[in-house]
Amino acid sequence: MPINCSPSRPLALDDVERWDAETDVLIVGFGIAGACAAIEARNTGARVDVFEVAAAAGGSAALSGGEFYLGGSGGTPAQRAAGFDDATEDFFKYLMMAGGPGADEARVRCYADNAVAHFHWLVEQGIPFKGTYLPGKWLEPLTDDTLIWSGSEAAWPFAQQAKPAPRGHAAQLPGWGAGKLIMEKLIARALDLGATAHFNTRVLALVADRHDAVHGIVARIDGELRTVRARKGVILCAGGFICNDDMVRTYAPQALGCPNPTTGGNDDGSGIRMGISVGAAAIHMDQFFATRPFFPPESLVKGIFINEAGQRFINEDAYHGRVTHYMLRQPNGRAWLLVDEEIFARPVTNPNIDIAATGDTWLEVEHELGLPKGELTHTVESYNRHAAAGADPIWHKAKAFLRPLAKAPFAALSFCAQDYPATFFTLGGLWTSTDGQVLTPAGEAIPGLFAAGRTACGLPRWGEGYSSGMSLGDSSFFGRQAGRRAALTG
Ligand SMILES: Cc1cc2nc3c(=O)[nH]c(=O)nc-3n(C[C@H](O)[C@H](O)[C@H](O)COP(=O)(O)OP(=O)(O)OC[C@H]3O[C@@H](n4cnc5c(N)ncnc54)[C@H](O)[C@@H]3O)c2cc1C
Structure with a gap:
């Protein structure tokens, strides 16, 4: 069995003596991006296998507030019911400002145009939203209400350029932490549709040919190293790199002032490193969400x-x-x-x-x-x-x-650093197209490789512009895009 590989070093296709298993779409990580990619890939008819290092699915998303940043198209049902007519152009402008100097206009346009349809999709997957508005300034609703002001919409300089509207949509669960509920629903849907999950399975490396096209992965399954072929594509949904001190020190040293990571421990940057190992560009790696x-x-x-x-x-x-x-x-x-x-x-x-x-x-x-x-x-x-x-x-x-x-x-x-540690998670990651293809620094798609969630650099890519709900919104929406695109690959 091959051992001469790591997240930073792909196994050469020529060195694969035989594939231990095969699938169409192979997803690394069963958090929110992985679950949504699995649902859409299954809906497109592909065979789907999800490899998850933890003993259960959920990732950081299951620990989260369960809040999605959604709006535009005149408003979601919750926005309309509360009297907010959220024009797509205002939503678009806010997202462009929130993306900062490196905002990705194509990605923002795609999201702004489709976020309300995405809300309905989330509801179709079984995620409950009460539909009620909670005025005031909240981190997350302490009640089971849906809609809150979850960003800087009503504050300078945002309010002066885009008509403000509340856009944080929390799933219906009294108190904080609705992430557990949303993940229960998305995981159940992916499995009901026939995605196969492999738990306690760490993906160690990609398998790539001499042109860096990706053909599969090497994983540790039941203590053994196994090769798994992906006929249509590998989708990296392994989260960000908050749990990797070396990567934080190298790429986002400002976050070292935030010694209080917020995730479950597996966001060690392995997905990003696997992408880089086959020539992908990693962008905005210095950016992170932080809060006190x-x-x-x-x-x-x-x-x-x-x-x-x-x-x-x-x-x-x-x-x-x-x-x-x-x-x-x-x-x-x-x-x-x-x-x-x-x-x-x-x-x-x-x-x-x-x-x-x-x-x-x-x-x-x-x-x-x-x-x-x-x-x-x-x-x-x-x-x-x-x-x-x-x-x-x-x-x-x-x-x-x-x-x-x-x-x-x-x-x-x-609010001095030594008295009040901030919590944080990373926003930088692999450069991808709006349909999840991983790109080289020249902007060329790497055949067979896709990414979504915090393994990719998505909609939120500027710490100063982040609003609550942007990561789950981005990870679920662009996870779906990647799942669909990978499944449709010939
Ligand atoms: C306390 C808290 C509250 C939050 N609240 C919100 C909120 O309300 N709204 C919002 O938008 N965002 C919120 N966030 C952020 C959000 O939860 C994450 O950014 C989001 O879950 C990222 O999704 P993901 O799919 O990329 O990663 P994850 O959900 O973390 O999933 C990644 C998965 O990949 C697995 N994995 C990693 N490496 C490997 C490997 N090599 N092989 C196999 N599996 C691997 C991990 O175990 C994990 O299950 C919150 C985060 C926390 C921790």
């Missing part, structure tokens, strides 16, 4: 963040992930949220947050934090003066969140 949630409660959005120079650095009504990226960039990773008595609270996700300073005057708080004399007090004085007039000329926070921080006592909640 500071709401709910929503009252805290009325506070102001300052850095160690005593200066504001963001409009606090932006998405918590965007605010966190700005925090990570502050000198020495130090940031505090200033609040007065009227809005004082502890974030629901961090009830033991460190209260770094308190005082009956802002001067006392400034002194206790050890900041340069006069800087914090100047920042608060300027903010309060403009807030009293309903304006924020510096950072453009929306009027609804503006009020002077004037009621003593005052406090500074610590």
